[in-house]
Amino acid sequence: MKIHEYQAKAILAKFGVTVPRGEVVTKKDEARAVAERLGTPVTVVKAQIHAGGRGKGGGVKIAKSPEEAASLAEHMLGMNLVTAQTGPEGRIVRRVLVEEGLDIQREIYLSVLVDRAVGAPVFMASAAGGMEIEEVAHKHPEQILRETIHAETGFQPYHARKLAFGLGLSAELAHAAVPFMAALYRAFVETDSSLLEINPCVVTGDGRLIALDAKINFDDNALYRHPEYKDLRDLDEETPLEVEASKYKLNYIKLDGTIACMVNGAGLAMATMDIIKLSGGNPANFLDVGGDASEERVKNAFRILISDPNVKAVFINVFGGILRCDMLASGIVSAAKELRIAVPIVVRMEGTNVSEGQEILRNSGLNFAVADGMKDGAEKAVKLAGGAR
């Protein structure tokens, strides 16, 4: 789960990480008031969306007076911000963060994430603050420092010293980096995050380390331990159909093709998208209905699939194991009848009770195209959706 910068900073502040003073606002006048309260010669107005690259897209601006902060906020609020990470459609800005301006001497990069290959958390640092870490990894891999943290002993002061001296920070700053980095690590662990990134972390003229930006992604699997994070979710940042699907615990991702897919299992669902593409079509979505696709689940899934106006055909690809094909077929039939689905439906079933399932589809009086194998199913769906492009 992603959260906004201002939310991430509020969490980090609780763990003792120094962040700039500031407040989030939704109105022009509030922006002016915040800038006045901060009282610094300059303030910074930052658009709050769940995507990076905001600076280049015009979502981060410096104001030299409270009046300018107000007018910048007015301009940003409601604007469609397009960045490298939003895609061409952009995101509507609904909130801006107004923060104190700082005397920035130096920018560095810090992050904590899970190293999949090693099976341990890793603390990363780079002298190239403000740059995207992927770009640094590509162009200057030697500039990235990594400290693997052992699960039993956790983050130690020496980790921070190695990173800080490695970045070429002064002895005084290295000393200050110890509690700063320890607080970041503690925040990562205690919030069950999958990624915590400070880019940039700045060194100020008066020798302080401050998290100028902050990104936290929570581990979705651990959200049950943090019921308080539910309020941090911003549904405006998500695709409406995906929000709807999440209510029924359906794993749905909207794509821009014309063939809707309903599949059991994530791997098979991805492979189904792949074979649609190989057959000359384009998948409209990823959907894993899971192992216990009850009639209710199938119905909800169907409803979401066909509310995508681009959809011209539905391809159901199920390998029944625990999920019995006859049960699935009944679910499909009753959903198709109740929802009066007008687009053609291709069904490919395999596994437990497959012949009973096909019998139910045949006797339903509805026009299903029954496929023999994945390839046949994908080809039929592409044809019914109007042919290969």
Next chain:
Amino acid sequence: MSILVNSKTRVLVQGLTGREGSFHSQQMIDYGTKIVAGVTPGKGGTKLLGVPVFNTVAEAARKTGATVAVAFVPPAFAADGILEAIDAGLELAICIAEGVPVLDMLRVAAELKNSKTRLIGPNCPGIISPGQCKLGIMPGSIHKRGHVGVVSRSGTLTYEAVGQLSKLGIGQSTCVGIGGDPIVGTQFLDVIKLFNEDPDTHAIVMIGEIGGNNEEIAADYIKKHVKKPVVGFIAGQTAPPGRRMGHAGAIISGGKGTAKEKYAAMRAAGIHTVQSPAEIGETMARVLGKAKSRSKARKSAASSKKKAKRK
């Protein structure tokens, strides 16, 4: 022969008395798996499905000689269950649960390094040596005993591949679902090594997906050490970057973990790659056909040499 589990494997089920645990245990027993104990804290001393239930894994293992645990416990209790299996000194622990917090798995991973236990999963269908032992939730009926080892990060996509193989008359030595999470106990490399050493496995199917670089690591090993033919597929060729495709581990992040990179690594390793998930079985059939005609040719060449010597 097979890897990791066979007809002699003695199994205990963590969460035997739960809804899922009892359902799948019945299926496993029907398949012929030797389930010798169940563990449900507080239900020790009872029996279910003819299997004695114990309060702790340690007691169950001690009293029944079980060396392998399969856990049907909710994700919130999965790490505790695995750690208990490690503590009891079991050889193998299989965790089916989907949705285990990644930080829990990091604690488990650290503990695994200092133990003799191997973990398979979490978020996996389990492991099956067809005709001998089924440990997990896969449908036993689609499998056929034979000599192809299958290893995959997916559940149903593995069934798809196995179904294709069996339909073509190609049996499997062992099929391992290693799981779709970013942190899993056993990775491709581990299973590939075991298949490579197993005389009963003659060829390998490897089914990867986007995210991480475990396919690349395994491909590198295959390039250097594996002579057995390998057929490879990667799911997620059309997946958009930055999105989690169902599996917690299936995500392209920072332009890394793409299907393209993985295919390139596989091809460089001499793996027979397939772009279409519908062609895994037939590709293996073709590869085995070639291997067979080659080995026949080798055999006949060898025997004619022998004959020549005798003369």
